[in-house]
Amino acid sequence: MNTLQMALADGMTITKRNALKIKRAPDLLGGVVVLPIVLVLLFAYVFGSMIELPGMSYTEYLLPGIFVMTITTSAQITGYTLTLDLQKGIFDRFRTLPMSPSAVLTGQTVSDVITNVTSIVTMALVGLLVGWRIHTSPLEAVLGFLVLLLFAYAFSWVTATVALALRTPEMFNNVATIVSLPLIFLSNAFVDSSRLPGPLKVIAEWSPISTLIQGTRELFGNTSPAMPVSSAWPLQHAVLASILWSLVLLVVFVPLATRLYKRAVSQ
Amino acid sequence: MPDAIVAEGLVKKYGDVVALDGMELTVPEGTVFGLLGPNGAGKTTTVRILTTLLKPDAGHAKVAGFDVVRDARRLRAHIGASGQYAAVDDHLTGAENLEMVGRLYHLGVKRAKQRARELLERFDLTEAGDRPVQGYSGGMRRRLDLAGALVASPPVLFLDEPTTGLDPRARASLWDVISELVTAGTTVLLTTQYMEEADRLADRIGVVDHGHVIALGTADELKDQVGGDRIELSVTSAADLEAVRRTLAPLAVGDMQIDATALQVTIPVTGGAAALTTALGHLSTERITVRDAGLRRPTLDDVFLTLTGHEADEKIKETVR
Numbered sequence A: 001m002n003t004l005q006m007a008l009a010d011g012m013t014i015t016k017r018n019a020l021k022i023k024r025a026p027d028l029l030g031g032v033v034v035l036p037i038v039l040v041l042l043f044a045y046v047f048g049s050m051i052e053l054p055g056m057s058y059t060e061y062l063l064p065g066i067f068v069m070t071i072t073t074s075a076q077i078t079g080y081t082l083t084l085d086l087q088k089g090i091f092d093r094f095r096t097l098p099m100s101p102s103a104v105l106t107g108q109t110v111s112d113v114i115t116n117v118t119s120i121v122t123m124a125l126v127g128l129l130v131g132w133r134i135h136t137s138p139l140e141a142v143l144g145f146l147v148l149l150l151f152a153y154a155f156s157w158v159t160a161t162v163a164l165a166l167r168t169p170e171m172f173n174n175v176a177t178i179v180s181l182p183l184i185f186l187s188n189a190f191v192d193s194s195r196l197p198g199p200l201k202v203i204a205e206w207s208p209i210s211t212l213i214q215g216t217r218e219l220f221g222n223t224s225p226a227m228p229v230s231s232a233w234p235l236q237h238a239v240l241a242s243i244l245w246s247l248v249l250l251v252v253f254v255p256l257a258t259r260l261y262k263r264a265v266s267q
Numbered sequence B: 001m002p003d004a005i006v007a008e009g010l011v012k013k014y015g016d017v018v019a020l021d022g023m024e025l026t027v028p029e030g031t032v033f034g035l036l037g038p039n040g041a042g043k044t045t046t047v048r049i050l051t052t053l054l055k056p057d058a059g060h061a062k063v064a065g066f067d068v069v070r071d072a073r074r075l076r077a078h079i080g081a082s083g084q085y086a087a088v089d090d091h092l093t094g095a096e097n098l099e100m101v102g103r104l105y106h107l108g109v110k111r112a113k114q115r116a117r118e119l120l121e122r123f124d125l126t127e128a129g130d131r132p133v134q135g136y137s138g139g140m141r142r143r144l145d146l147a148g149a150l151v152a153s154p155p156v157l158f159l160d161e162p163t164t165g166l167d168p169r170a171r172a173s174l175w176d177v178i179s180e181l182v183t184a185g186t187t188v189l190l191t192t193q194y195m196e197e198a199d200r201l202a203d204r205i206g207v208v209d210h211g212h213v214i215a216l217g218t219a220d221e222l223k224d225q226v227g228g229d230r231i232e233l234s235v236t237s238a239a240d241l242e243a244v245r246r247t248l249a250p251l252a253v254g255d256m257q258i259d260a261t262a263l264q265v266t267i268p269v270t271g272g273a274a275a276l277t278t279a280l281g282h283l284s285t286e287r288i289t290v291r292d293a294g295l296r297r298p299t300l301d302d303v304f305l306t307l308t309g310h311e312a313d314e315k316i317k318e319t320v321r
Ligand SMILES: Nc1ncnc2c1ncn2[C@@H]1O[C@H](COP(=O)(O)OP(=O)(O)OP(=O)(O)O)[C@@H](O)[C@H]1O
Pocket: A267, B014, B017, B018, B019, B020, B037, B038, B039, B040, B041, B042, B043, B044, B045, B046, B084
């Protein structure tokens, strides 16, 4: 077996392990299936019925935001599982095996793609039930889902890096909650970011979360000519910018997480 | 016989703590080496370096002909390791845990499955094999972890306190497994807190303290090293203990041990039965009632105590000089 084949085979073994873990852990499964359903229903019925937008329903406007909110939340499973594994010493077992050293992190992040597919499909189906529609061609729609998944994958490496730096599940959970809430609310997920006050507006317009939400809205056709998009570059080129953001995150955080993993397990 | 494990001058520091300070050991192929030492002596650190989990600050080591630092990747295909604390995955079943290890050793899917079943049976886990490990007892986890070390039938095996937490039956059966493996040519390095275990399994024992080996040899050689025989006697009243100590001090060739709760005194002597007779004569002159007296060879416990100055197990004894 050459190095690449080994990396792939071992990555798959670890992916399978993580998928089994998620299937058997009710707390993780709740985050992947139940929470997305609750979020879609809650937002669609509570806000969808109260807020009027020019030229489109608020439910359609909201759904891409909820997609993005959910994938950033479930990317945290990577970080959380890593901190748990660090404490249990299972990495000691892995590191005495002749396996590819990259397999632990790739397996972990790839299994997150599986959970992300699960939660996105769940949300899309529930979304269709409550009135969300795709208005674009099937090709664009598929691209929309792929852009979401790519970003989610890159974001898993971000949470992996944070987890390997913090090392304990408690610390990780605290930090993840404190960081992820403002990340979502300081964006165009629920409101038009161009109506935010001064500095908040700049942050929201340049946030990768806003970019991704705008890109997804465009690819699903959840936009309205009556609602102009801000002139900030990433929002004007939202699909391209979303892909660029994902690549930048990967380029920065894959090596960083790999370095931190080596440091964390060699003590 | 070529050596399966060679370690020379290993040093490992954690800040100010010197975990290993010139650790040396040599284990010929097909033999069992027992590392014996008090808590914090450096046993686990040694095992972690030899299994490529940790890089030494100085010194070097070879296992199965591979340098543990330079050839770490290739070495891993030739070793099996079970750490001091069971490293098993709670959400996976016993079978899935072993299968995963088999696949990471690149045995192939079919062989990994088959090997998992074999090992579950060997470690008496067949019934529990399809249940998530979450519901296993401590001893069952321990056995599963050990099974994990054997998945690839590696020629060199590292076991860090393999029987800690096992019941007597599981311990005896693990001893059998290890004996079988060694008969078939496997080299084993194990650490243990149990003298009986080292005595029974290890061809050679290294006593470790403060990060290096302070004594080395077969169980018998070590026992000889701490000197001949032991007189063990018990008295009827605690008040007599001091009198016994005073009376027999001239006979003792090392530290006397006095156990105030068991009313027992252990005196290292030379001269065997004659020494016992002399001792009993002195005591009867002093009119000290002896309830029980006997002569025995030193145990590894005595070796341990004499060499390290620490107690090997949890019994609290008072050492009187
Ligand atoms: N990660 C670490 N950080 C700091 N100090 C450490 C670390 N690991 C070990 N030590 C120290 O190194 C010394 C040797 O530890 P080691 O675990 O090798 O002992 P041991 O012989 O296995 O003990 P035990 O019988 O308790 O398992 C101890 O003083 C310990 O405190």
